[in-house]
Amino acid sequence: MKISTRARYGARLMFELALSYGDRGISLREIANNEGISEKYLSQIIIPLKAKGLIISFRGPCGGYALARDPSEINLREIVEILEGGLSILDCLNNSSLCKRSMKCPTRGVWDLLNNKIIQTLEAVTLRDLVEEFLNKSGDNLTYSI
Amino acid sequence: MKISTRARYGARLMFELALSYGDRGISLREIANNEGISEKYLSQIIIPLKAKGLIISFRGPCGGYALARDPSEINLREIVEILEGGLSILDCLNNSSLCKRSMKCPTRGVWDLLNNKIIQTLEAVTLRDLVEEFLNKSGDNLTYSI
DNA sequence: ACTAAAACCATTAAATAAGTAGTATTTACA
DNA sequence: TGTAAATACTACTTATTTAATGGTTTTAGT
Numbered sequence: 548m549k550i551s552t553r554a555r556y557g558a559r560l561m562f563e564l565a566l567s568y569g570d571r572g573i574s575l576r577e578i579a580n581n582e583g584i585s586e587k588y589l590s591q592i593i594i595p596l597k598a599k600g601l602i603i604s605f606r607g608p609c610g611g612y613a614l615a616r617d618p619s620e621i622n623l624r625e626i627v628e629i630l631e632g633g634l635s636i637l638d639c640l641n642n643s644s645l646c647k648r649s650m651k652c653p654t655r656g657v658w659d660l661l662n663n664k665i666i667q668t669l670e671a672v673t674l675r676d677l678v679e680e681f682l683n684k685s686g687d688n689l690t691y692s693i
Numbered sequence: 694m695k696i697s698t699r700a701r702y703g704a705r706l707m708f709e710l711a712l713s714y715g716d717r718g719i720s721l722r723e724i725a726n727n728e729g730i731s732e733k734y735l736s737q738i739i740i741p742l743k744a745k746g747l748i749i750s751f752r753g754p755c756g757g758y759a760l761a762r763d764p765s766e767i768n769l770r771e772i773v774e775i776l777e778g779g780l781s782i783l784d785c786l787n788n789s790s791l792c793k794r795s796m797k798c799p800t801r802g803v804w805d806l807l808n809n810k811i812i813q814t815l816e817a818v819t820l821r822d823l824v825e826e827f828l829n830k831s832g833d834n835l836t837y838s839i
Numbered sequence: 840a841c842t843a844a845a846a847c848c849a850t851t852a853a854a855t856a857a858g859t860a861g862t863a864t865t866t867a868c869a
Numbered sequence: 870t871g872t873a874a875a876t877a878c879t880a881c882t883t884a885t886t887t888a889a890t891g892g893t894t895t896t897a898g899t
Contacts, residue, residue, distance in 0.1 A: 548694065548695075548696060548697075548700075548773070548777050548780065548782055548811065549694075549782055549783070550694060550782045550783055550804060550807075551694075551886095551887075551888090552887075552888060552889090553887080553888080554694075555783070555800065555804070558800045558803070559798075559799065559800055562799045562800060574843085574844065574845090575844080575845080576843090576844080583794065585888095585889070585890085587889075587890060587891080588888070588889060588890085590845080590846085591888095591889085593845095594846085594847095604844095604845065604846090605844085605845080605896095605897090606843095606844065606845045606846080606895075606896045606897060607842090607843070607844060607845080607895095607896050607897030607898055608841095608842060608843040608844060608896095608897065608898050608899075609843075609844080609897090609898060609899095610843075610844045610845060610896080610897075610898090611844075611845085612845085623803055627694070631694050634694065636694055636695055636696045637695070637696055637701070648729065652705075653705065653708045653823050653824075653826070653827045654701065654704045654705055654708060654823065656823075656826055657704070657769055657815075657818050657823070658696060658701070660814060660818070661696075661811065661814050661815065664810050664811070664813075664814045665694065665807065665810070665811065667810075668806060668807050668810045669803075669807065672803050672806070677799050677800065677802075677803070678799075680799070680802055681799045697855095697856070697857090698856075698857065698858095699856080699857080720874085720875065720876090721875085721876080722874095722875085731857095731858070731859085733858075733859065733860080734857075734858055734859085736876080736877085737857095737858085739876095740877085740878090750875095750876065750877090751866090751875085751876085752864080752865045752866060752874095752875065752876045752877080753864095753865050753866030753867055753868095753873095753874070753875060753876080754865095754866065754867045754868070754872095754873065754874040754875060755866090755867060755868090755874080755875080756865085756866075756867085756874075756875045756876060757875075757876085758876090
């Protein structure tokens with residue numbers, strides 16, 4: 548039940564893009580410096596995010612990346628789902644043919660419930676929320692109200 | 694964000710113990726047969742559950758295992774926590790000294806929120822619930838109301 | 840042309856997960 | 870009191886996943 552480094556870095560990457568939303572884009576180098584993450588690693592992580600249409604890019608000098616949509620229109624669920632390769636905490640939840648016991652499995656219900664809660668929770672937080680929290684806080688603790 | 698096989702098998706193991714609660718205990722062999730899980734592997738998984746006091750054991754012929762408490766007094770949170778070695782989806786949530794950025798981290802709040810939801814959800818389901826669901830259902834889908 | 844940036848392609852080291860194997864110990868029961 | 874059925878203990882193995890690193894190619898602004 549750990550969240551991967553990929554997804555965490557991806558979230559911070561997307562946060563940086565949200566912070567600079569409206570400007571002319573930001574380079575990976577800048578993001579890597581701001582967040583203290585390897586630029587090379589970020590360049591791997593950004594590929595699927597771009598492929599799924601969350602990000603647009605500009606090549607050449609003064610190039611960089613920008614969000615494809617408004618930060619309020621991108622939630623954490625999408626980001627984590629893309630970077631973790633799906634949000635199913637258990638393969639048999641989506642594909643019940645994987646386990647012939649699925650139909651009578653005594654524990655399947657709990658995992659399904661848990662999975663839905665996770666999705667719900669991530670879906671309720673947008674990049675805009677992250678930016679707002681970040682701008683509001685100055686030492687005080689974060690609070691989400693869902 | 695996958696749930697480990699250990700935790701899943703552990704949950705089914707505990708479910709079997711809950712099913713036979715009140716009887717004179719059940720052997721690992723029987724549990725392994727009922728659930729179609731390697732007995733050897735289960736014998737590894739059961740060690741920490743016993744160490745944490747969720748299970749008691751009887752050695753020798755006619756020996757076996759039994760729940761140490763009533764099924765209604767054991768929830769899924771305990772089981773998963775023991776078998777996953779903690780329920781923190783991210784180490785820095787418990788130990789903020791692990792990351793010097795913790796205090797100003799823009800994403801820490803979401804992970805913390807998600808972590809709490811997961812704990813809440815697992816805590817709300819007891820072994821008794823699992824047994825009841827199992828006894829009630831005969832083909833119809835599982836439903837939890839939390 | 841030069842250069843800064845994305846895009847692409849391949850490799851690797853370490854950790855974790857999943858499971859196996861074998862031995863020792865306890866104890867009910869004949 | 871010997872035997873067999875069960876737990877308890879210790880060690881090993883194997884495959885997969887994770888978290889990176891390194892180098893080359895393409896694009897485009899000045």
